[in-house]
Amino acid sequence: MQKTAAAIHDFSGFGKCSLTVILPVLSAAGIACSAAPTAILSSHTGGLPNVYVQDFTEGLHGFTRQWTELPLSFDAIYTGYMSSPEQVEACAELTDVLRKPGTLFVADPALGDNGSLYSGVNKATASAMARFCCRADLILPNLTEAALLLGEKPNLSPTRAEVEELLQKLAALGPRRVAITGVSFSPRKIGAACYDALSHETAFAFAPCMEGHYHGTGDLFGAALLGGLLRGLQFREAMQAAVSFVSRCVWRTKQNGTDPRFGLDFEEELPFYLHALSIIV
Numbered sequence: 477m478q479k480t481a482a483a484i485h486d487f488s489g490f491g492k493c494s495l496t497v498i499l500p501v502l503s504a505a506g507i508a509c510s511a512a513p514t515a516i517l518s519s520h521t522g523g524l525p526n527v528y529v530q531d532f533t534e535g536l537h538g539f540t541r542q543w544t545e546l547p548l549s550f551d552a553i554y555t556g557y558m559s560s561p562e563q564v565e566a567c568a569e570l571t572d573v574l575r576k577p578g579t580l581f582v583a584d585p586a587l588g589d590n591g592s593l594y595s596g597v598n599k600a601t602a603s604a605m606a607r608f609c610c611r612a613d614l615i616l617p618n619l620t621e622a623a624l625l626l627g628e629k630p631n632l633s634p635t636r637a638e639v640e641e642l643l644q645k646l647a648a649l650g651p652r653r654v655a656i657t658g659v660s661f662s663p664r665k666i667g668a669a670c671y672d673a674l675s676h677e678t679a680f681a682f683a684p685c686m687e688g689h690y691h692g693t694g695d696l697f698g699a700a701l702l703g704g705l706l707r708g709l710q711f712r713e714a715m716q717a718a719v720s721f722v723s724r725c726v727w728r729t730k731q732n733g734t735d736p737r738f739g740l741d742f743e744e745e746l747p748f749y750l751h752a753l754s755i756i757v
C-alpha cells in the first residue's frame with residue numbers, strides 16, 4: 477500500500493522551503509502527501525525584502541472541518557512553521573483529528589536559527605510551539621530551536637556530551653525520538669544527532685560541510701528523513717540518507733552560484749536520494 481502523509485507547514489511562494497520542498501521530496505519518495513498551509517507568504521522571511529504574509533489560521537479551521545468528515549488516514553503527520561499561538565492551536569486541532577493509533581507525528585519546531593527567532597515568530601509562539609512539540613513522536617529542532625524548547629540559551633557549538641544531554645532533555649519533554657540538526661564537531665563536517673528514548677540509542681550522521689548559510693536546509697532534511705522512515709529505513713539510516721542528501725544539495729547550489737537565500741537546488745539531486753532509499757539502483 478502506498479504510504480500517506482499530511483504536511484502542515486507554510487506555503488512560501490519563492491525561496492524554496494516548507495511546502496515547496498516537502499511536497500516534491502515526499503512525492504519523489506513515493507509518498508502520497510496532502511498539505512494544509514499555516515500561512516501564505518510571497519517568500520520565506522529569511523533575508524528577502526517586502527515579504528507579503530497572509531495568516532491562514534481561519535483556513536486551517538476550514539480544512540479541519542472538511543477533513544474531519546472525509547475518510548482520511550495518514551501514516552504520518554508532519555508539522556512545521558507556525559506564526560502565532562492561535563495558529564499553533566489550530567494546528568493542534570487538525571493534528572488531533574488526523575492522528576490515529578500508529579500515525580507517526582513529526583513536529584519541526586520551525587522557530588529560528590543561528591541563535592535568534594525567525595522574523596514573524598515571537599516568544600509567545602515559541603512557548604506555544606514548545607507545548608505542541610511535547611505531543612509529537614519525533615521532533616526535529618536545530619540547535620537554536622533545541623535551546624528554545626528547553627528554555628535555555630542557545631549553544632551553537634556544543635560538544636558531543638552536550639549534544640547527548642540536549643537529546644535526552646528534549647526526549648524527556650515527551651517525544652520518543654529526537655533529531656537535532658546543524659551539529660558539527662569539526663570544521664569540515666556537519667550533520668545531525670538522533671536519540672530514541674525507547675532503545676536509549678544515540679547516533680550521529682555527518683557529511684561534508686560547505687561554507688555559508690543556505691536557506692531551507694532544515695525542511696529538506698525533515699522531508700528526506702520522513703521519506704526514509706516511511707520507506708522502511710531505520711531511524712539512523714534515514715538520518716544518514718537525509719544528511720547526505722542535504723549536503724549534496726548545498727554543494728550543487730554552491731556550484732550553480734545560486735543566491736543562498738533562494739533555497740537549495742535540490743531537484744537534480746533527487747535521484748541520489750532515491751538511490752539511498754533503494755527506490756532506484
Ligand code: PXL
Pocket residue numbers: 486488493494517519520521522557586594691692693694695
Ligand atoms: O525554513 C524555515 C522557514 C519556514 N517558513 C518560513 C520561514 C522560514 C525561515 O526563515 O521564514 C516562512
